[in-house]
Amino acid sequence: MSVTDELLANNAAYVEQxxxxxxxxxxxxxxxxxxxxxxxxxxxxxxxxxxxAHVIRNAGGVVTEDEIRSLAISQRLLGTKEIILIHHTDCGMLTFTDDEFKRSIQDEVGVKPPWAAESFKDLDEDVRQSIGRIRNSPYVPVKDSIRGFVFDVATGKLTEVA
Amino acid sequence: MSVTDELLANNAAYVEQxxxxxxxxxxxxxxxxxxxxxxxxxxxxxxxxxxxAHVIRNAGGVVTEDEIRSLAISQRLLGTKEIILIHHTDCGMLTFTDDEFKRSIQDEVGVKPPWAAESFKDLDEDVRQSIGRIRNSPYVPVKDSIRGFVFDVATGKLTEVA
Incomplete structure (x- = not known):
């Protein structure tokens, strides 16, 4: 049985309650x-x-064009007003560089991705980068409460990034 | 107290356990x-x-460049092998068209988003579209198990899209 089939069996229990x-x-x-x-x-x-709450997730919790699209739809069509950003300790995005990741793909399949991999070296700085990208976008209208946090995978605690 | 502050208070209880x-x-x-x-x-x-499991989410559960980026990192750096796609009934993406959404933004802020809003008119068809986009990508290496489902918000049940 595949993991997908196992998770589908779990869904039957979810439906019951x-x-x-x-x-x-x-x-x-x-x-x-x-x-x-x-x-x-x-x-x-x-x-x-x-x-x-809407929950938007990707590799790193970074803000690219697709997160701006999702936030624009969330606020403009479905009325959300506050934004919470969450990065976390021990993140995979801290373990590589865009250059080496994209080179490894190019070496394997012959074409280099036209997108940034969005790796980063500093959690707090990247949370601030994500906040900045939202603040810079004309498509996300409500910017009164955009707050960023780091989740500690060892303790479960959220710490706000100043 | 903002909703963000209320959710942060909830986090303290999470940390306890x-x-x-x-x-x-x-x-x-x-x-x-x-x-x-x-x-x-x-x-x-x-x-x-x-x-x-990695959990990637956006408006619609559609596959754009950022989901390909996340899936490439998920499989190439963190060893995932199966992909599960989930759309759902009563989705906001069924309620507008890209043209009207982007026109409303242009009318309000003066610039039209350079991205597709990714609205759709048929849930099953859009799940198949998302599967097709992954199958078409050279950057996602493992394609043996890519399965798509529609979640029924009235019953909690997942139904596989043929």
Whole structure:
């Protein structure tokens, strides 16, 4: 049995105790942008329940064009007003450089990705970079509360980046 | 108190019962790509525990360049092998067109986004589109198990898209 089949079997148990449906717009009017890291269960870390917040995730929790797209839709069409950014300790993005990652792909498949891999060397600095990218975008209208945090994978604690 | 402050207070309770740290690579070698929708708690829907799977999310659960970047890092650097795609019923992406959304932004702020909004009219078709984009990418190496599902927000059930 594949892992996918195993997770589908888990879904049957979820259905048994499901109590929805809930409304489409997030009831707490918050959008979270976080790293895809497996150890970062955003709902549990923030005590969120189903229906309360949009959750946007990618490698690093960085802000690229696709996160601006998602935040624009989140705020303009679904009414979110606060943004929470979450990077974390022991992140894979700290372990390589864009140059070496893209070179390894080029060597293997013959073409170099036309995108930045978005690796970084400093967690706090990259959180501030992500906040800056949102602040710089004309497409995200509500910028009153954009706050950035680092999640400690050893303790579960969020620390705000000054 | 802002919602962000309220969620930070929740984090203190999470820290109290935290039992990490866990290893960096996802132990089930799976990456999930899902919509950012607030009602879709990916860990609960699939019965995932912390540390088991990468979770990538955006508006629609669509595959753009940033999801290819995340999947490339997930597979090449962190060893995931299976991909699960999840769209869902009652999705906001079904409620507008790219043309009207981008026109409304242009009318308000004076510049039209250079990106596609990625709205769609058919859930199953868009899941297949997302699978196709991954299959077409030279940067995602492992394509043996790429399966797509629609999550029913009324029942909690995942249905595989043929």
């Amino acid at each position: 499901f109590t929805g449906p809930l409304p489409l717009p997030p009831s707490k009017h918050v959008a979270v942008v976080a790293c895809m890291d497996a150890r970062l269960d955003v709902y549990r870390v923030l005590g969120l329940n189903e229906g309360e | 935290f039992t990490g740290p866990l290893p960096l690579p996802p132990s089930k070698h799976v990456a999930v790509v899902a919509c950012m929708d607030a009602r879709l708690d990916v860990y609960r829907v699939l019965g995932l525990n912390e540390g088991e």
